[in-house]
Amino acid sequence: MERIELLIKYAILNVKSDTKLAKQYIIRARNICMKYRIKIPYEITIFFCKKCKCFIAPCIDSKIRIGGSQIKSVRITCNLCGHIYHKIIVPK
Ligand SMILES: [Zn+2]
Incomplete structure (x- = not known):
């Protein structure tokens, strides 16, 4: 670990x-x-991109946008395959 x-x-x-x-x-x-x-x-x-399973370096191979008004989430765009996926930030 x-x-x-x-x-x-x-x-x-x-x-x-x-x-x-x-x-x-x-x-x-x-x-x-x-x-x-x-x-x-x-x-x-x-x-890792969920679609192409490639390693994507934050801000280099991917675009990260913070979005959502009620649900806080980050939108990650993979520059390799163009796949967009969301990560919901769980408030602590
Ligand atoms: Zn990808």
């Missing part, structure tokens, strides 16, 4: 400077999750 968290942290840190490296970190983290049958953390799932 600790290793996964570290990988996510490094991926986020590197996503702007080195997208390829960030991609490797995320894929590695996902593989660890699958190997040990751990539920994939939310931080990882948001990096």
